[in-house]
Amino acid sequence: MRVNIALAQVVNQQERWQHVKVAPTSLCALLCQRSQTKVGVLDIDICGPSIPTIMGVQNEQVHHSASGWSPVYISNNLAVMSVGFLLKGPEDAVIWRGPRKNGLIKQFLRDVDWGQLDYLLIDTPPGTSDEHLSIVQYLSQTQLDGAIVLTTPQEVSLIDVRKEINFCQRVGLPVIGVVENMSIFICPKCKKDSYIFPPSTGGGEKMAADFRVPFLGRLPLDSRIGKCCDEGKSFLEEVTDSPATQAFVQIIHKIQAHCSQEQSSRETETGEAMDEG
Amino acid sequence: MERLQSVHHVIVILSGKGGVGKSTVAVQLALALRAQGRKVGLLDVDLCGPSIPHMFKLDGQSVHQCPEGWLPVYVDKEQKLGVMSIGFLLENNDDAIIWRGPKKTAMIKQFLSDVHWQNTEYLIIDTPPGTSDEHITVMENLRAFNPDGAILVTTPQAVAVGDVRRELTFCRKTGIPVIGIIENMSGYQVPSLFRCIPIDLQLSQGLEIGKEVSSAPVMDAIQEVAKRLIMLDKDLP
Ligand SMILES: Nc1ncnc2c1ncn2[C@@H]1O[C@H](COP(=O)(O)OP(=O)(O)OP(=O)(O)O)[C@@H](O)[C@H]1O
Numbered sequence: 001m002r003v004n005i006a007l008a009q010v011v012n013q014q015e016r017w018q019h020v021k022v023a024p025t026s027l028c029a030l031l032c033q034r035s036q037t038k039v040g041v042l043d044i045d046i047c048g049p050s051i052p053t054i055m056g057v058q059n060e061q062v063h064h065s066a067s068g069w070s071p072v073y074i075s076n077n078l079a080v081m082s083v084g085f086l087l088k089g090p091e092d093a094v095i096w097r098g099p100r101k102n103g104l105i106k107q108f109l110r111d112v113d114w115g116q117l118d119y120l121l122i123d124t125p126p127g128t129s130d131e132h133l134s135i136v137q138y139l140s141q142t143q144l145d146g147a148i149v150l151t152t153p154q155e156v157s158l159i160d161v162r163k164e165i166n167f168c169q170r171v172g173l174p175v176i177g178v179v180e181n182m183s184i185f186i187c188p189k190c191k192k193d194s195y196i197f198p199p200s201t202g203g204g205e206k207m208a209a210d211f212r213v214p215f216l217g218r219l220p221l222d223s224r225i226g227k228c229c230d231e232g233k234s235f236l237e238e239v240t241d242s243p244a245t246q247a248f249v250q251i252i253h254k255i256q257a258h259c260s261q262e263q264s265s266r267e268t269e270t271g272e273a274m275d276e277g
Numbered sequence: 278m279e280r281l282q283s284v285h286h287v288i289v290i291l292s293g294k295g296g297v298g299k300s301t302v303a304v305q306l307a308l309a310l311r312a313q314g315r316k317v318g319l320l321d322v323d324l325c326g327p328s329i330p331h332m333f334k335l336d337g338q339s340v341h342q343c344p345e346g347w348l349p350v351y352v353d354k355e356q357k358l359g360v361m362s363i364g365f366l367l368e369n370n371d372d373a374i375i376w377r378g379p380k381k382t383a384m385i386k387q388f389l390s391d392v393h394w395q396n397t398e399y400l401i402i403d404t405p406p407g408t409s410d411e412h413i414t415v416m417e418n419l420r421a422f423n424p425d426g427a428i429l430v431t432t433p434q435a436v437a438v439g440d441v442r443r444e445l446t447f448c449r450k451t452g453i454p455v456i457g458i459i460e461n462m463s464g465y466q467v468p469s470l471f472r473c474i475p476i477d478l479q480l481s482q483g484l485e486i487g488k489e490v491s492s493a494p495v496m497d498a499i500q501e502v503a504k505r506l507i508m509l510d511k512d513l514p
């Protein structure tokens with residue numbers, strides 16, 4: 001495999017809901033902004049790629065070079081790959097059954113030349129099917145840190161997310177933690193909080209406790225974030241006063257702490273520094 | 278698939294993105310059609326994330342076999358609204374269905390061929406997001422039955438991601454007519470498509486506990502969609 005993934009990898013097990021749009025982007029934007037961390041984002045939502053729009057690079061195309069496909073660079077330490085870069089236009093639908101989707105995922109893993117990366121974030125579609133099975137299977141030989149599971153507070157979403165955690169457990173993918181998105185709605189005009197999605201069964205925190213997996217935090221729903229995402233802007237730069245921004249910072253610290261802990265325990269196990277994936 | 282022959286109208290609910298409210302629209306539309314005196318079936322082909330049973334407070338129910346096939350689970354005593362979902366076949370609610378395409382395809386084919394819908398007038402099919410195995414299978418197997426078409430659900434946010442345009446392409450390529458587009462959770466007004474359904478806290482709270490909601494704005498919007506569907510039907514030769 002030509003994937004040159006150093007240090008740590010994070011598989012991002014996304015749950016259904018628009019937050020799919022917000023989380024990974026901002027996670028990496030923040031990681032990059034705060035440090036010189038090198039981050040790759042791989043979008044394996046083959047039939048509904050939204051990462052290019054969210055990151056403001058929907059008109060980019062992938063370039064082929066001697067060393068493989070080059071990802072699209074948002075900045076010098078943030079690279080993205082998505083099926084969106086292979087399409088003719090925004091109306092182009094990818095009407096593929098499982099095997100073709102799996103083929104492309106394999107090709108992404110084999111042929112994308114990421115260079116050196118500190119983190120690879122993989123954005124997945126909802127469900128527990130081909131994409132999820134394939135990514136776990138194809139990466140089984142590498143050091144996969146685990147999955148970040150996203151949910152919204154209400155039971156309708158938690159039903160799906162419990163299945164997602166059940167999936168992780170059954171395929172042996174560690175769950176780094178659960179993030180609850182859209183916990184409260186912050187009105188842009190009056191700045192008042194309200195619940196859109198009532199946590200009638202205890203929300204993400206209780207579910208995490210039930211499954212004995214870490215709860216990483218809550219993200220408020222701030223429509224300004226959605227707007228930034230639609231326009232491909234980093235809300236961390238645009239909306240500095242949002243409580244969501246603070247929440248993000250804390251969640252990212254927890255994820256980073258988890259990954260470096262994993263890494264040092266791997267190093268003591270193998271007795272060597274991991275700089276090659 | 279002869280069992281589908283007795284169903285008069287088949288409507289598929291589609292969206293490119295997850296969480297835009299397909300299941301919500303499917304449930305509300307089924308209730309609205311029933312309220313107008315129709316016999317309605319709701320088939321949930323979201324195998325990895327079925328939410329219809331919960332929205333009707335039917336979790337834990339199971340499917341019964343009769344000589345004519347699988348009996349849907351009825352929401353009401355009058356048996357005006359029947360539901361079929363993989364949720365009724367799971368032993369444990371938290372169990373994940375970890376299946377690749379071919380197994381999902383086989384299950385959906387079985388749903389389409391083995392459920393005894395009796396003389397259902399409207400069959401509404403709720404799907405997972407995307408344009409893959411589930412959708413291709415549904416379209417391929419429905420073609421012979423002349424489905425009325427697809428209702429595309431989107432949100433103001435999802436529009437930006439181009440999901441509706443992709444779904445429109447999917448419908449064109451698979452040859453299913455587009456009945457209309459519903460913009461759900463409209464926070465701000467957008468030029469009217471088929472119908473905009475406002476975001477409504479009562480609705481999400483009601484669905485949480487499987488209660489039928491009578492929220493005025495949402496119901497108005499949905500009733501109108503139902504009426505228009507029935508009108509469409511009258512206009513047919
Ligand atoms: N108009 C509305 N007002 C308020 N809440 C809504 C509205 N429409 C949907 N919701 C809420 O949004 C959440 C997602 O809706 P729903 O499950 O119907 O989406 P979906 O498209 O079927 O999702 P999936 O892709 O997971 O199948 C639910 O909690 C639902 O109660």
Ligand SMILES: [Mg+2]
Pocket residue numbers: 299300301323328403404405
């Ligand atoms: Mg649904």
